[in-house]
Amino acid sequence: MATQAAHHDAAASNRYFVPDPSAWPFVLTAALAAVVVGVAGFLENKHIGPIPIWIGSAVAIYIIFRWLRAVSLESEHGKYNQAVDSTYRMAMAWFIFSEVMFFGAFFGALWYARELSIPWLSGEGTKVATHLTLWPMFENIWPNNGPMELNGSFETVGAWGLPFINTLLLLTSGVTITMAHHALKENHRLSCILWMWATVALGVAFLGCQGYEYVHAWEGLNLTLSSGIYGSTFYMLTGFHGMHVTLGTIMLIIITCRLMSGHFKPESHFGFEGVAWYWHFVDVVWVGLFIFVYVL
Amino acid sequence: MANAEAHHDHAHGHDDHHHGPDKGIMRWIKTTNHKDLGTLYLIFAFSMFFVGGLMSLVIRAELWEPGLQFVDPEFFNQMTTMHALVMIFGGVMPAFTGLANWMVPMMVGASDMALPRVNNWGFWILPFAFTLLLSTLFMDGGAPAGGWTMYPPLVLQTGEGFPFLIFAIHLMGISSITGAINVVVTVLNLRAPGMTLLKMPLFCWTWLITAYLLIATMPVLAGAVTMLLTDKYFGTSFFTASGGGDPVMFQHIFWFFGHPEVYILILPAFGVVSTIIPAFARKPLFGYDSMVYATASIAFLSFIVWAHHMFTVGMPLAGELFFMFSTMLIAVPTGVKVFNWIATMWRGSMTFETPMLFAIAFVFLFSIGGFSGLMLAIAPVDFQYHDTYFVVAHFHYVLVPGAVFSIIAAVYYWIPKWTGVMYSEFWGKVHFWLSAIAVNVTFFPQHFSGLAGMQRRVPDYAVQFVDFNQVSTIGAFVFFIAQFIFIGNMIRCMAKKGEKATQQVWEGARGLEWTVPSPAPYHTFEDPPKVNDEILGFPSHGKAH
Numbered sequence A: 001m002a003t004q005a006a007h008h009d010a011a012a013s014n015r016y017f018v019p020d021p022s023a024w025p026f027v028l029t030a031a032l033a034a035v036v037v038g039v040a041g042f043l044e045n046k047h048i049g050p051i052p053i054w055i056g057s058a059v060a061i062y063i064i065f066r067w068l069r070a071v072s073l074e075s076e077h078g079k080y081n082q083a084v085d086s087t088y089r090m091a092m093a094w095f096i097f098s099e100v101m102f103f104g105a106f107f108g109a110l111w112y113a114r115e116l117s118i119p120w121l122s123g124e125g126t127k128v129a130t131h132l133t134l135w136p137m138f139e140n141i142w143p144n145n146g147p148m149e150l151n152g153s154f155e156t157v158g159a160w161g162l163p164f165i166n167t168l169l170l171l172t173s174g175v176t177i178t179m180a181h182h183a184l185k186e187n188h189r190l191s192c193i194l195w196m197w198a199t200v201a202l203g204v205a206f207l208g209c210q211g212y213e214y215v216h217a218w219e220g221l222n223l224t225l226s227s228g229i230y231g232s233t234f235y236m237l238t239g240f241h242g243m244h245v246t247l248g249t250i251m252l253i254i255i256t257c258r259l260m261s262g263h264f265k266p267e268s269h270f271g272f273e274g275v276a277w278y279w280h281f282v283d284v285v286w287v288g289l290f291i292f293v294y295v296l
Numbered sequence B: 001m002a003n004a005e006a007h008h009d010h011a012h013g014h015d016d017h018h019h020g021p022d023k024g025i026m027r028w029i030k031t032t033n034h035k036d037l038g039t040l041y042l043i044f045a046f047s048m049f050f051v052g053g054l055m056s057l058v059i060r061a062e063l064w065e066p067g068l069q070f071v072d073p074e075f076f077n078q079m080t081t082m083h084a085l086v087m088i089f090g091g092v093m094p095a096f097t098g099l100a101n102w103m104v105p106m107m108v109g110a111s112d113m114a115l116p117r118v119n120n121w122g123f124w125i126l127p128f129a130f131t132l133l134l135s136t137l138f139m140d141g142g143a144p145a146g147g148w149t150m151y152p153p154l155v156l157q158t159g160e161g162f163p164f165l166i167f168a169i170h171l172m173g174i175s176s177i178t179g180a181i182n183v184v185v186t187v188l189n190l191r192a193p194g195m196t197l198l199k200m201p202l203f204c205w206t207w208l209i210t211a212y213l214l215i216a217t218m219p220v221l222a223g224a225v226t227m228l229l230t231d232k233y234f235g236t237s238f239f240t241a242s243g244g245g246d247p248v249m250f251q252h253i254f255w256f257f258g259h260p261e262v263y264i265l266i267l268p269a270f271g272v273v274s275t276i277i278p279a280f281a282r283k284p285l286f287g288y289d290s291m292v293y294a295t296a297s298i299a300f301l302s303f304i305v306w307a308h309h310m311f312t313v314g315m316p317l318a319g320e321l322f323f324m325f326s327t328m329l330i331a332v333p334t335g336v337k338v339f340n341w342i343a344t345m346w347r348g349s350m351t352f353e354t355p356m357l358f359a360i361a362f363v364f365l366f367s368i369g370g371f372s373g374l375m376l377a378i379a380p381v382d383f384q385y386h387d388t389y390f391v392v393a394h395f396h397y398v399l400v401p402g403a404v405f406s407i408i409a410a411v412y413y414w415i416p417k418w419t420g421v422m423y424s425e426f427w428g429k430v431h432f433w434l435s436a437i438a439v440n441v442t443f444f445p446q447h448f449s450g451l452a453g454m455q456r457r458v459p460d461y462a463v464q465f466v467d468f469n470q471v472s473t474i475g476a477f478v479f480f481i482a483q484f485i486f487i488g489n490m491i492r493c494m495a496k497k498g499e500k501a502t503q504q505v506w507e508g509a510r511g512l513e514w515t516v517p518s519p520a521p522y523h524t525f526e527d528p529p530k531v532n533d534e535i536l537g538f539p540s541h542g543k544a545h
């Protein structure tokens, strides 16, 4: 009897982990709904004030934190077998793929503007008549804020100044996080933690440079979101990327804190790897941005 | 301490066999169980079918006669727009996700979906998203009225509801992506040992590929509507020529999502039909491998045909030709599928229970939609058909007797397994015949009015189209009313009134779901089951081929 129970226990412990019922997802959704109602009110000048946004964001952040904490603890308490580990790996990979496609939409818009809409507006292809009747003076050049020169003349941020430094910062951070990973695998925890802080510092430095560049561009160069298609694609691409770097940096900090409180084992540490993948993804997107937005 | 906790957990896990779910509303809010979530998804989807159906009745009532009678044109346009958004994102997609939730873990022999908490999140986003979307009906400026395709600059004239439209779509996107990731991971990671990819039930295959399409295209839609939002509120000019952008660019981005989206709406239906036909023909599916490859090639091709929705927009000739031929190519794998379904029935010992009736109707009526699609794919003739009722007839043939019939067929087929009770076969047949006739009465005449030049999305029309429209309207009301027979039949099962179902339910049904009792226990396959060709419905190797 006893052996049978023990046997059963062993089988059960190797079962796929199915979490208990949880109210977090529901509360998270309610919080997100409050945020979007608040933002919609703001966009349409409904004077409903910022309270739904603040409360919604606070609740959302709290729930996300609780949720991630629960996942970490479940993992640390050994509830995840090999299959759960693969689940998280696959899920993270597919999630990153969806993010790639999201950026793809904006890169696509940039490509379309440069290769199609601006040439067409300047009369290329079969669009001569449009060009002659609407905007005969319009030329196919880049950067461009359109035939009506929306928001007036502007200058662009040169590629080889801050953006280049930013490229170096992010590429270096890709190296440091890899060093951290190696250190973790060899169980050199202190070294791992130091490399992680170095990565965080590089991420923060990147964001600092980016913020400085934005202020400079917006105020000094008259390059704003309204600067025609150049301003639109420039700010949307770099802006969404910046948001992802911010998120990535927060995740790096969380992982580093977990490392400092003894989480992760040399042979099993998907939480760490998932964040590292995300960081590399952010890095690769930046390289794309650097080439297509700044250099070309 | 850790040990004690772990031990407690095992004990708990052990208990789960015996006690069922929690009681009351909190069960549904907090559930991480794939069957509960599947039920929620399906109930949500059918509620949305009802709401969207009411909207379509407003449209059909207004089109009873030329001239304006019931609603003003602005409201009419809100109805066409909202009808499509509600039916696509609130009806068909959640219904298929609900079926996937119920069936994929049982079909692959997993204890649940791979990420149960995320699964709960994916569902509960939907009621919030649709509350936001439907609330626009009561706002200044009303609901969005520029068509479900949201083309700028028209859609930018939406009133106060505009941000709600955009954010609702963002939320639906999150929901679809979480749902899709769950399906992909469950299918790829949690299959019972011995179930290789090419032994997997076809429903899992088609859903796997659907999930891939969802993960690849929903973010693109999110990007597109984000650009709409910033164009309206933050001064960007993605879709404004004066700033160097182009409204046509939106159409390209939208349809890059939109065409794969129509396959998102039909691939799971292919899976359902490929499951049901062999069961009632009592023969293994003909050409299993070719079904898998055909599905994969449809998915691939669906990414390179999008501009067949834009033939009249003024594309370069090379574009017209490329998209015309690539679109026609899709007919090849689609034809393979139809051929295989027919070949499966060929010399089968067939019986015609309700799910089979709907599946057979699917094969024929979906094919009509495929043929009209092929006609639309011919660029020079599409110049004539585009934006007419011919297009409306085309996509309703693939969506109603296509996607929706397959959902209905699936519910009839599996509800004995879900509830442990048989539905009423008599009322099932009544429902089938009324639906099958009414759907044709509704949509077939639209081919004619469309070819003769009646435009879609316009509340008024020339007198010459009266007859076709009146027939159509009668069909629509009959179809709508007939669905209550279905709802009643299903509620009867859920209330456990009716003949008890056996474990096998259908003599010819194969697959792991039929190896567990009816109703399926709350937790199925906590330990992976054993599988073999016989259980999975493949020709067993002992016999000669």
Ligand code: HEM
Binding pocket: B149, B262, B263, B265, B266, B308, B309, B327, B328, B330, B331, B334, B369, B370, B371, B372, B373, B374, B376, B377, B378, B382, B385, B386, B387, B391, B394, B395, B398, B399, B402, B403
């Ligand atoms: C043989 C396969 C198919 C072909 C060749 C095809 C072709 C086309 C073409 C060329 C159009 C554009 C017509 C126009 O606007 O002028 C179209 C529209 C449409 N198709 Fe298909 N189609 C096929 C299958 C499907 C399937 C399986 C679905 C969905 C389940 C679908 C749903 C739609 C929808 C919703 C529209 C209209 C979109 C709108 O303008 O609102 N089609 N189809």
Ligand SMILES: [Cu+2]
Binding pocket: B258, B259, B262, B305, B306, B308, B309
């Ligand atoms: Cu299409």
